[in-house]
Amino acid sequence: MALPISALAVVDVQRARVGEHQPSRVRADLSVDLSGFAESLRAEWAEVRVHDVLVLAQVRADGSVARVRGCTVDARLDAQGSVVEQFDGSADRGFRVALDPEQYARDTTADPDVYAALNVVMRRRAAENNFTPVLETVRALAAAPPELPVWLRPIFLGYGDPAAAVPRLFGAEVNLGDTFVSADHAQASFAQYASVEVAGEFAEGATCVVAYPEDTGGVVRVTASSGDPAWVASDVQAPRRNALAFTPAQVHAIASAQREGLTLVVGPPGTGKTDVAVQLVSALYHAQPGETILLVTHSNQALNQLFAKIVALDIEPRHLLRLGHGEAELDADERFSRAGRIESFLDRRLELLAQVARLAA
16 A cells, blocks of 8 residues: 655654764654545555554656655644644545654765655555564563463463463352342352352342352352442443343353453354453453453454443443554444543543532532
């Protein structure tokens, strides 16, 4: 995918660090004009994001290539050159890009006008345009390897018994939140155990803590409470509760995934894997408010399917952040990108100030 460059100008050259000869940073602004191109091509260039790699080239009139230079996207620009999070409907697209300082020092020494001669910009497909971040991640891991959990280290490195990473529920106490829709549902969810005791007030929206016995011959104790202090209430005015009666296997998966270890949920389409993942997120979010939950999917469509259901939960929207491509296809009233979250915090600030003003009056 290549386009002619409408304008290219070096806008920022930082002085060299001590002991170095090349600039510490070099940035340029480039713009392209998409008028006259198909809508599909416009959409592809609208998906260019920060840290993506672009290729700049000087193409002669006879079609030969004189020079090729690489750069990474630092920011998106509107037609006036201002940084924006998303492009508008204009045909003008602008990018602030970071150039290679070492290459820039060599180029400008030999020919000061080398970058003014670059007239074509190219990009790779999004699925393949990840070489630089992957390389940087590998370099960071090699320089300072993160401390892996004890149970994960041997599995991650390819030795040891994989069964050692299986979560253990026997003897554990797990907060399942509003996974159960009724006392009968809770009773029927542990058929493999000798006995099940359900106690507490099982009103609408009740949250449950499950105490597992040491083996299947023991008693599973389910304690329900409408005001469980471990179930942290969000700021949503009308809490949205689970209405799905999960199967015993799904309940086991939700409980297992909250324990230390690896939990694998497998099933054909339509068996509720997404609903299990969403309910797990809900339970973790409320029961462990001090933790951060990371969701990683193999595609933007899968992430959007998860995110659409998570947005509908009793979770404060300002606590949600979606990274990567595909946010435009997400069916939601709010924006969950980095800029969208900043807007959310600012809106929340105005709401709180309005409440303070009402109380002061």
